[in-house]
Amino acid sequence: MRLDDEEQDILGGKVGPVRRQALAHQIAVGDFFGAADFVPVTQAHIMADTESLGEAGVRWLEGLAAADEAVRRVCVPTITDPRGTDFGKADFLRQTPSMIDLERRAIVAFEKLGVAMTNTCINYQTIAAPTRNEHVAFGDTGVVIYSNSICGARSNFEGGPSALAAGLTGRTPRYGFHLPEQRCATVLIRVDFTPATLNEWGALGGVVGRIAGNYWQVPFLEGIEGAPRSDEFKHFGAAMASFGSIAMFHIAGLTPEADEFGARAGLPNHRVTRADIEALQKSYRGDDGVDVVVFSAPQLSLYELRELAGLCDGRRFKVPLLAVTSPQVKPDSDRMGYTGLIESAGGTVLSGMCFYQSYAREIAEANGWHRLATNSAKLVNILGGYGYQPMLGSMEACVDAAVTGMLR
Amino acid sequence: MSATAKIFRAQQSMGRAVRGPALVANDGFSARYDLDRIAGVFSRPSHKLAGQSYVGKILVLDKAKGGVATAWMLYEMKSRGIVPLALVMNSVNPILAQGAAHADVPMLAGFDEDITGAIPNGAEVEVDPQAHELRIIDR
Numbered sequence: 117m118r119l120d121d122e123e124q125d126i127l128g129g130k131v132g133p134v135r136r137q138a139l140a141h142q143i144a145v146g147d148f149f150g151a152a153d154f155v156p157v158t159q160a161h162i163m164a165d166t167e168s169l170g171e172a173g174v175r176w177l178e179g180l181a182a183a184d185e186a187v188r189r190v191c192v193p194t195i196t197d198p199r200g201t202d203f204g205k206a207d208f209l210r211q212t213p214s215m216i217d218l219e220r221r222a223i224v225a226f227e228k229l230g231v232a233m234t235n236t237c238i239n240y241q242t243i244a245a246p247t248r249n250e251h252v253a254f255g256d257t258g259v260v261i262y263s264n265s266i267c268g269a270r271s272n273f274e275g276g277p278s279a280l281a282a283g284l285t286g287r288t289p290r291y292g293f294h295l296p297e298q299r300c301a302t303v304l305i306r307v308d309f310t311p312a313t314l315n316e317w318g319a320l321g322g323v324v325g326r327i328a329g330n331y332w333q334v335p336f337l338e339g340i341e342g343a344p345r346s347d348e349f350k351h352f353g354a355a356m357a358s359f360g361s362i363a364m365f366h367i368a369g370l371t372p373e374a375d376e377f378g379a380r381a382g383l384p385n386h387r388v389t390r391a392d393i394e395a396l397q398k399s400y401r402g403d404d405g406v407d408v409v410v411f412s413a414p415q416l417s418l419y420e421l422r423e424l425a426g427l428c429d430g431r432r433f434k435v436p437l438l439a440v441t442s443p444q445v446k447p448d449s450d451r452m453g454y455t456g457l458i459e460s461a462g463g464t465v466l467s468g469m470c471f472y473q474s475y476a477r478e479i480a481e482a483n484g485w486h487r488l489a490t491n492s493a494k495l496v497n498i499l500g501g502y503g504y505q506p507m508l509g510s511m512e513a514c515v516d517a518a519v520t521g522m523l524r
Numbered sequence: 525m526s527a528t529a530k531i532f533r534a535q536q537s538m539g540r541a542v543r544g545p546a547l548v549a550n551d552g553f554s555a556r557y558d559l560d561r562i563a564g565v566f567s568r569p570s571h572k573l574a575g576q577s578y579v580g581k582i583l584v585l586d587k588a589k590g591g592v593a594t595a596w597m598l599y600e601m602k603s604r605g606i607v608p609l610a611l612v613m614n615s616v617n618p619i620l621a622q623g624a625a626h627a628d629v630p631m632l633a634g635f636d637e638d639i640t641g642a643i644p645n646g647a648e649v650e651v652d653p654q655a656h657e658l659r660i661i662d663r
Contacts, residue, residue: 144625145618148538168556168596172603255592275595275622292618330587331617361589361617472556473593498591501557501568 117146117289118153126285132187134180134229138281145278146289155251155290160190160283161239162231163197163255164276165473166218173276174222181228189230194283195243196226197256198415198442198470199235205466210482215475231283235468236442237414240267241346243444248372251294253282257363258354258414258494260293264364266349268372270294273331273363292331293363299377301336301366303328304385310341311393313510314420317348318355318493319393325360327386336366336379344370347417354414355493397508400496401523408485409433409518411511412440412471413495418448420511421465425454427515433462436483437518443468463518471495476502489517529650530660532635532642534612537653538621539630543661544609547581548645549573550638552589553613553620555597564606579605582651584612584643588620595619598627610651612658614639632658 248268366374446467496506517523549572560567601607610630648662
């Protein structure tokens with residue numbers, strides 16, 4: 117990679133060991149992908165739950181945080197993805213003291229590095245949505261696909277070490293979706309229906325993700341009607357990223373770069389029908405019994421909590437119902453009375469975590485949670501590997517399942 | 525290297541040269557989605573390597589799948605010695621490359637043919653990132 121004078125100084129250790137290490141990591145990644153140089157970034161977003169970090173990862177962070185304060189702090193706004201717990205609800209989840217201790221240590225280390233603990237995977241709804249052509253280093257696949265596709269910003273998937281490196285150096289290797297040529301559509305998807313519910317949007321994202329198949333593919337969709345809401349695009353993109361490792365899509369007439377980088381002659385094309393998303397949803401149905409209902413992945417917006425609260429009003433749950441949101445939304449949910457309606461029915465509203473990033477395997481075993489109902493296609497895709505039998509249904513059907521113990 | 529070793533050239537490479545047994549499947553890879561990282565086996569029931577140990581193996585797989593956690597998890601897995609020896613993929617995403625760089629796990633990606641169809645499962649192979657090469661030492 118071509119390095120400017122400032123980058124040469126960083127690599128030479130003139131601004132300390134933390135930034136030198138960060139830049140060396142970025143060069144290794146940039147060289148792998150053939151990046152010519154670095155591009156400045158304005159924001160970074162770090163995924164770093166402690167189930168992923170483990171003891172080794174937290175020690176690594178603590179090693180960085182032990183450097184002199186003058187040389188260890190991030191130089192652009194750098195925020196965090198959900199933590200592995202809601203500290204106030206850890207006992208309810210039956211998380212162990214060692215999990216909580218690891219979380220606390222990670223937070224201390226991040227704060228010493230100057231990272232703002234926003235603990236959200238919906239920062240485009242709650243903190244600051246990036247703008248068109250803004251180069252960022254975001255570290256949650258759902259955040260990246262939304263930022264690239266809906267906002268027109270420019271980010272690759274930046275895993276925790278790389279997003280932190282970008283925060284420390286203020287730049288990232290210029291490859292992938294920082295380059296205009298990577299943003300061009302590679303596959304045409306003709307859709308003959310427009311999803312009606314969040315689980316259907318997620319299921320469509322999952323189907324498209326499977327068709328497109330890998331990170332370097334950019335689906336271009338035709339046939340979506342109306343003006344989808346932010347939460348609908350949120351579930352659509354998060355599922356597409358989860359099922360297919362996809363970082364960007366275009367939708368004819370809707371997304372900002374659809375005209376510039378959209379369909380052209382000769383693209384492979386596919387047709388997706390309602391039967392395809394019904395087949396995906398049916399593929400996750402076992403028996404109808406439900407041990408736990410979870411709304412998470414991505415964290416719920418205030419509007420989703422509003423809708424959920426309305427469905428919970430006056431109900432009484434037989435099985436646990438968990439609704440997970442961000443620390444920015446939770447106080448508003450409390451003030452608006454949504455939390456009260458959900459919890460009066462027997463549900464629990466959690467903040468600052470995400471279900472699958474919170475020791476999902478261990479809390480399943482501790483609580484006897486195996487059959488899980490959710491309206492998140494992303495969550496059903498992930499939890500199969502954690503020993504769950506996940507089932508995908510509408511928000512309404514999932515709330516009914518919490519009442520009856522059966523998903524219909 | 526034997527005189528008859530078959531050689532495959534990778535477009536992308538990083539890390540040290542290593543040699544070991546190949547564990548091969550035409551399926552994807554995500555540390556979070558697919559693995560029981562404590563037991564060191566593929567745990568997703570639908571994965572073609574479900575139930576098989578990846579520890580000390582040179583994984584030869586199709587593509588990286590969704591999820592950013594792999595970027596941290598390879599380092600954590602390596603700290604316990606429950607980690608693949610190297611990764612050989614048809615296609616990788618940034619997360620897998622970032623994770624391999626962070627954990628110092630050798631990796632090759634991008635071949636002229638489907639590498640999962642070219643390497644016999646269980647073959648002894650050598651990963652040589654400096655030369656951008658994967659070599660079959662012994663079938």
